[in-house]
Amino acid sequence: xxxxxxxxxxxxxxxxxxxxxxxxxxxxxxxxxxxxxxxxxxxxxxxxxxxxxxxxxxxxxxxxxxxxxxxxxxxxxxxxxxxxxxxxxxxxxxxxxxxxxxxxxxxxxxxxxxxxxxxxxxxxxxxxxxxxxxxxxxxxxxxxxxxxxxxxxxxxxxxxxxxxxxxxxxxxxxxxxxxxxxxxxxxxxxxxxxxxxxxxxxxxxxxxxxxxxxxxxxxxxxxxxxxxxxxxxxxxxxxxxxxxxxxxxxxxxxxxxxxxxxxxxxxxxxxxxxxxxxxxxxxxxxxxxxxxxxxxxxxxxxxxxxxxxxxxxxxxxxxxxxxxxxxxxxxxxxxxxxxxxxxxxxxxxxxxxxxxxxxxxxxxxxxxxxxxxxxxxxxxxxxxxxxxxxxxxxxxxxxxxxxxxxxxxxxxxxxxxxxxxxxxxxxxxxxxxxxxxxxxxxxxxxxxxxxxxxxxxxxxxxxxxxxxxxxxxxxxxxxxxxxxxxxxxxxxxxxxxxxxxxxxxxxxxxxxxxxxxxxxxxxxxxxxxxxxxxxxxxxxxxxxxxxxxxxxxxxxxxxxxxxxxxxxxxxxxxxxxxxxxxxxxxxxxxxxxxxxxxxxxxxxxxxxxxxxxxxxxxxxxxxxxxxxxxxxxxxxxxxxxxx
Numbered sequence: 052x053x054x055x056x057x058x059x060x061x062x063x064x065x066x067x068x069x070x071x072x073x074x075x076x077x078x079x080x081x082x083x084x085x086x087x088x089x090x091x092x093x094x095x096x097x098x099x100x101x102x103x104x105x106x107x108x109x110x111x112x113x114x115x116x117x118x119x120x121x122x123x124x125x126x127x128x129x130x131x132x133x134x135x136x137x138x139x140x141x142x143x144x145x146x147x148x149x150x151x152x153x154x155x156x157x158x159x160x161x162x163x164x165x166x167x168x169x170x171x172x173x174x175x176x177x178x179x180x181x182x183x184x185x186x187x188x189x190x191x192x193x194x195x196x197x198x199x200x201x202x203x204x205x206x207x208x209x210x211x212x213x214x215x216x217x218x219x220x221x222x223x224x225x226x227x228x229x230x231x232x233x234x235x236x237x238x239x240x241x242x243x244x245x246x247x248x249x250x251x252x253x254x255x256x257x258x259x260x261x262x263x264x265x266x267x268x269x270x271x272x273x274x275x276x277x278x279x280x281x282x283x284x285x286x287x288x289x290x291x292x293x294x295x296x297x298x299x300x301x302x303x304x305x306x307x308x309x310x311x312x313x314x315x316x317x318x319x320x321x322x323x324x325x326x327x328x329x330x331x332x333x334x335x336x337x338x339x340x341x342x343x344x345x346x347x348x349x350x351x352x353x354x355x356x357x358x359x360x361x362x363x364x365x366x367x368x369x370x371x372x373x374x375x376x377x378x379x380x381x382x383x384x385x386x387x388x389x390x391x392x393x394x395x396x397x398x399x400x401x402x403x404x405x406x407x408x409x410x411x412x413x414x415x416x417x418x419x420x421x422x423x424x425x426x427x428x429x430x431x432x433x434x435x436x437x438x439x440x441x442x443x444x445x446x447x448x449x450x451x452x453x454x455x456x457x458x459x460x461x462x463x464x465x466x467x468x469x470x471x472x473x474x475x476x477x478x479x480x481x482x483x484x485x486x487x488x489x490x491x492x493x494x495x496x497x498x499x500x501x502x503x504x505x506x507x508x509x510x511x512x513x514x515x516x517x518x519x520x521x522x523x524x525x526x527x528x529x530x531x532x533x534x535x536x537x538x539x540x541x542x543x544x545x546x547x548x549x550x551x552x553x554x555x556x557x558x559x560x561x562x563x564x565x566x567x568x569x570x571x572x573x574x575x576x577x578x579x580x581x582x583x584x585x586x587x588x589x590x591x592x593x594x595x596x597x598x599x600x601x602x603x604x605x606x607x608x609x610x611x612x613x614x615x616x617x618x619x620x621x622x623x624x625x626x627x628x629x630x631x632x633x634x635x636x637x638x639x640x641x642x643x644x645x646x647x648x649x650x651x652x653x654x655x656x657x658x659x660x661x662x663x664x665x666x667x668x669x670x671x672x673x674x675x676x677x678x679x680x681x682x683x684x685x686x687x688x689x690x691x692x693x694x
Contacts, residue, residue, distance in 0.1 A: 056175045056182035059221065064173035064186050071169035077104070078171035080188040083220040090192060091226040092465040096128060098194035104170055105189055108196065109207035114159045114172075116208040119148060121307055122370060124211045125337040127200035130291075131228040132303045133280075134218065135201055135335035137236030138211060139305035140278040147241050151175055152210065153184075174217040177242040179458055180408060180536050185217040192225070200225060204337060222461040227469070231461065233280035233303045234388030235507050243278065243390035244454045244538065246510040251284065251385040256378070266328045266377050269389065270309045276392045279306035281332070284385040297342035298383055304332040307372060312363065316356040330380050334371035341373045393452070393540055404452070404540040407547040411438050412534050413526055420553070426529030427503055428477050433529045439488050440522040440537060441481070442545035444515045447606060451515055452540035453478070455501070455524050456508045457533055473527035474535065475503035476511070482572065482621040483519050483603045488550045503527045516617070517606040521550070555623050567623035571598065573631060573651075574619045574684040575605070590614075591638040592646060598622040598631045607638045628652070633683060651683065 060082045071078045083089050085102035105112035116123075121139040126132050141148050149155060151174055158172055170189040175182050191212050192199050201215040218239075219225045234245035248265070255262045269279060285292065285301030292300045308331035315325060329345060345351045352360065363374070395406045413424035425433035444451065455476050463469045478499040481489065498520065499513040524537050539547050555567055573596050594605040594616050603620035622631075634648040 056184040059183050059185045062186040064171065064184065067186060068169055068171050071171060072167065075166075076169070078169050078188045079190070080186065080220075083187060083216075085188075085190045085192075089219070089224050092224060094226060094229075096192070096194065096199055098199075100192050100194060100199070101196075102190040103193045103196070105191070105207075105209045108191070108193065108198070111207050112160055113208055114152075114155065114210045114213075116203070116205045119145075119210065121305065121333055122337070122372070123203045123205070123208060124335060125202055125204060126335045127198065127202060129200055129225050129229055131201070131215075131231060132291075132335045133231040133233040134215065134228055134236050135211075136233045136280050136303040136305040136333075137240060137278075138201070138214065139307070139333050139335060140233075140237060140280060141240050143307060144241075144276060144278070146276075150182075151240050152214065172213050172217070174214055176218065176221060176239045178221070178239060179456070179534075180410065182242075183221070185221055187213060187217045187220055189213065191216065222459070223463075223465045227461045227464045232388065232507065233282075233305070234390055235459070237278045237280070237388065237390040238456075238508065241278065241390065241392060243392050244452065244510065244540070245508050246389045246391065246512070247506070248387040248389060249385065250281075250381055250387055256381040262378065262381050265381070266309075269306075269330075269387075270311075272389055272391055273306070273309045275394070278390040278392075279309075279387065280304060281306060281380075281384045281387045283383060293339060294383075295342075296383065297340050297346070299334065299336075299339060302334070304334060304384075307331045307333050308363075308374075310363070312355060313359050314354050328377040329374050330377050331372065331374045333373075337371040340371060341375045343379055344376055345374045347373055405542065405544050407442070407539045407545065409440060409537050409547075409549060410534070411524070411537070411549070413437070413532050415530060415532060422530075424526065424530050424532060426531070427475060427525050427527050428497070428500070428523075430529050434523070434525070435489055435492065437523045437525045439550040440524070440539070440547060441485065441519060441550050442522070442539055442541065442547035443519050444517055444541070444545070445543050446517065448514060448516050449542050451513055451545075452538075453501070453511045453513075453522060454508060454538040454540075455510075456536045456538075458535075459507055471505040471507055472531055472533050473503050473505045474525070474533075475501040475509050475527065476522055476524045476537075477501075478511075478513065478515075479521050479523065481519050481521050482619040483605075484601070484620050484622075485519060485521075486550070486552075487555070488553050489521060490553065518617070565625040567625055569624050569627040571622045571624055571627070571631070572619065572684075573598065573603075573622070573633070575616050575633060576682040576684065590646070592635055593638060594618055595634045595636065596620045596631065597634070599624055599626060599629055649683065 062082065067078060087095070090096060090100065119142045121142045123142060124135050124138050126135045141151060153173065153175055161167055171186065172189060173184055173186045175184050198212055201211045203209070203211050219228055222228060234247065237243055238245050253261065255265055273279060280303055282303050283298060283300045290301035294300060310329055311326040312329050313326050334340065340346060393406065394403045415424055416422050419436065422433070422436040423438050425436035428434050453476065455474060457472055457474055460469050460471055477497055479492065480496040480498050498515060499511060501509045501511040522537065522539070524535055526533065539545060557566060575594055575596065590612060591607050591609050592614050593607045596603045596618070598620070599622060601622060603618065605616050605618040608614035631651045632648055633651070635646040637644040637646050
């Protein structure tokens with residue numbers, strides 16, 4: 052995940068700092084000047100702004116005061132609670148903030164060598180697949196001597212204010228941070244994969260089983276270093292309105308702990324082992340807390356032993372951090388951003404993933420067949436013009452994570468073009484041996500579809516059986532242009548690649564060996580009732596499709612007499628009339644056993660579709676019928692570019 056960073060605006064921190072030390076002057080950033088253009092493009096701050104360096108605000112400035120903590124942050128006048136909530140989460144993850152704030156010890160004020168301080172800092176963000184190093188000077192906007200944007204509870208601690216300035220520079224100005232998504236900021240801090248969960252639409256509060264499953268999932272994410280935030284949906288007029296229970300609508304909260312808290316006192320509590328699922332959150336305002344059950348001073352805490360309370364760090368103070376029951380959390384909170392730090396290490400005690408990353412663009416071309424901006428599946432005439440990414444599931448069943456991210460458009464807000472595109476993707480099951488682009492979806496199967504939304508990232512988790520699949524990343528409307536990044540995570544190497552060719556190429560030897568005249572699809576939909584048994588009492592059958600010297604093999608169905616096969620192949624044929632063979636075999640450790648076959652003519656016109664074909668044994672008892680059948684469908688096309 053971590054790699055060397057590229058410089059933003061071609062500004063090299065070490066070179067700039069060295070030059071300032073040699074020239075004995077404080078750094079002034081020409082790329083983000085101390086002017087109104089760096090503050091806003093539409094809505095000015097509420098007062099006369101003066102840019103001050105930390106030494107002009109405090110007599111003893113520091114980057115950190117007693118380390119870094121989620122309590123260090125308080126939101127300023129700009130509506131970026133989403134960013135402040137993400138910073139609160141970041142503060143809990145030393146391995147992440149040390150990447151975002153590189154050389155943090157070297158960047159700290161050094162009273163022994165004040166000559167080394169020249170008012171320059173740098174921070175790193177994961178932007179569209181790469182780490183970007185952003186340099187800033189230490190001039191911060193103030194009104195009446197007070198910081199007006201993100202600031203620490205200690206007036207001599209400046210890491211949060213400087214980090215926010217670097218982020219504002221990345222997107223053009225402070226006002227560009229007005230309104231956003233906490234998950235996006237977390238991804239920018241970590242390179243994590245973001246998933247949005249709609250708790251309200253999912254009905255988690257009414258369904259205890261779903262609620263328990265969600266708690267265990269979030270607990271697992273948190274324990275493995277993931278970052279979670281949440282909010283409550285609000286109408287425009289309700290944004291940041293305080294509810295009677297103390298929660299704030301339209302406001303981002305950072306999740307700072309998830310735990311099953313043990314009830315009872317002393318040894319009796321351990322033997323009884325009664326627990327309650329609780330979740331701890333922090334309001335970026337540094338105040339305004341939950342007033343219900345398990346709030347700071349509620350009577351429920353009397354049910355918890357002193358040792359357990361000490362371990363939880365319970366404080367009775369309006370510091371913005373509080374616990375609440377997970378049931379109440381599911382009742383009141385509507386949206387959750389879950390950012391998983393995907394483990395791709397080859398050596399790990401936890402589950403690891405195989406990751407593939409591709410960058411692409413939705414583009415328009417004079418030739419419609421070369422367009423890559425066909426819109427969602429509602430646009431049937433153009434959908435297949437979109438980019439296509441093929442991957443394989445090589446296990447019987449595997450969980451697949453897919454993340455589609457577009458370039459962040461906050462940096463264009465100053466130009467009035469800061470709205471995200473509505474994006475999403477579909478996953479289609481295809482033939483096991485397909486290696487060219489799809490041009491027909493009549494016979495294909497849509498196995499999963501993401502939501503389409505104008506969010507920076509769209510994420511989908513799906514469980515897929517053995518087979519080959521194609522992902523279609525798209526905009527909602529056709530002919531919408533933009534850039535994207537797609538990330539695919541599987542348990543084993545999926546062989547993911549972009550499909551760029553429409554059909555087999557004509558080569559110099561094609562005139563001698565022949566060029567495909569037609570394309571044939573063979574679909575084996577199911578097989579049932581096979582009764583040829585091995586020593587375990589069940590067969591281990593699999594299916595092979597043969598066509599013109601090429602073959603496609605299904606996965607093995609272990610220890611069953613009633614297997615179901617869903618297998619398909621696509622063959623580019625030089626001799627369309629040559630027969631196609633479909634064979635069923637039983638897998639054995641010593642030698643596989645042939646169980647039966649059917650031979651089809653090459654043309655769909657000669658074979659009823661679909662058809663049920665009885666299998667027969669080969670060899671001495673060839674005439675004997677084997678109980679069982681397969682259903683086969685064959686489709687032939689003579690236009691290679693039509694499929």
